[in-house]
Amino acid sequence: MKAEILELSEDMTPIHGYVDVNIPRDVMWEKFTRPNTWYQWNNCFFWAFNSELKLDKHLIWCFQPIRSWYFYKMPAIAKIIELEPPHKVTWEVTILPGFYARHTYYMEDLGNNRTRFGSWEKATGWSFRFLKWFWIPHFVFVKDCSLEGARHLEKTYNQQNAPLSIN
Numbered sequence: 001m002k003a004e005i006l007e008l009s010e011d012m013t014p015i016h017g018y019v020d021v022n023i024p025r026d027v028m029w030e031k032f033t034r035p036n037t038w039y040q041w042n043n044c045f046f047w048a049f050n051s052e053l054k055l056d057k058h059l060i061w062c063f064q065p066i067r068s069w070y071f072y073k074m075p076a077i078a079k080i081i082e083l084e085p086p087h088k089v090t091w092e093v094t095i096l097p098g099f100y101a102r103h104t105y106y107m108e109d110l111g112n113n114r115t116r117f118g119s120w121e122k123a124t125g126w127s128f129r130f131l132k133w134f135w136i137p138h139f140v141f142v143k144d145c146s147l148e149g150a151r152h153l154e155k156t157y158n159q160q161n162a163p164l165s166i167n
Contacts, residue, residue, distance in 0.1 A: 009124035012132070015139040018118035019147040021154040025109040028117065029086035031153060032105065035059060041156075042149035044142045046073050055083040059091055066141040078103070098127030105146065117150040119143045 021028070031037070035048040038061070048061035056079065063074040078091035081102075088106035093099065101123035108116040121139045128135055 009122070011124040011129055012122060012136065014120055014122040015136070015143050016118070016120045017143045017147055018116050019150050020110060020114055020116050021150050022113060023115050023154055023157045024113045025086055025107050025115040027157065028107055028115045028150075028153065032089075032107070033085070035061065038149075041152050042146055044145035044149075053080060053083055053089055055080055063138075063142070064145075066137055093123075096127055098125040098130075099123065100125050101128070103142075117147070119146045 031041070033053050035050040035053065038048050039045040044064055046062040046064045048059070050057075050059055050061075053059070059076075059078045059080055061076050063076060065072050065074070076093065077095050078093045080089060080091045082088065082090035082104070086107060088104055090102060090104040093101040093103075101121060103119070103121040106116075106118045106120070108118070110116055119142065121142065123135060123139070
């Protein structure tokens with residue numbers, strides 16, 4: 001039901017982007033499935049509790065501020081509602097009253113050890129609309145940092161000329 005509401009919502013245009021990187025999809029997926037290491041390559045994350053992605057489990061993390069001079073760390077809790085290794089993970093945020101959001105990260109195998117890494121997010125609800133001035137820049141920040149992070153992983157992978165180490 002919530003998915004249909006979000007799909008029909010005109011509260012926002014989805015924030016979406018992707019980047020193509022020279023990393024095999026399986027290597028990228030292996031690194032990605034360790035949320036507690038996301039902060040090492042994706043600057044939008046400050047910290048994450050989970051050591052792995054599991055369907056129907058909650059994902060718990062904190063975001064960095066959207067501007068370095070803002071003094072906050074924003075906690076987040078989401079439920080993983082889709083997990084299709086090594087292709088995609090989708091979670092939904094429903095903990096805030098009047099706020100419903102879905103975020104998907106996906107990886108598409110382009111062949112020749114290349115991967116398309118993408119981020120997609122959309123939200124709706126009365127509290128989303130009230131704070132839209134904050135949420136839209138936040139979603140853009142998450143997308144941009146995530147795509148930059150994928151580029152960072154590509155550089156690391158090419159320097160190592162081997163699979164990415166997982167801490």
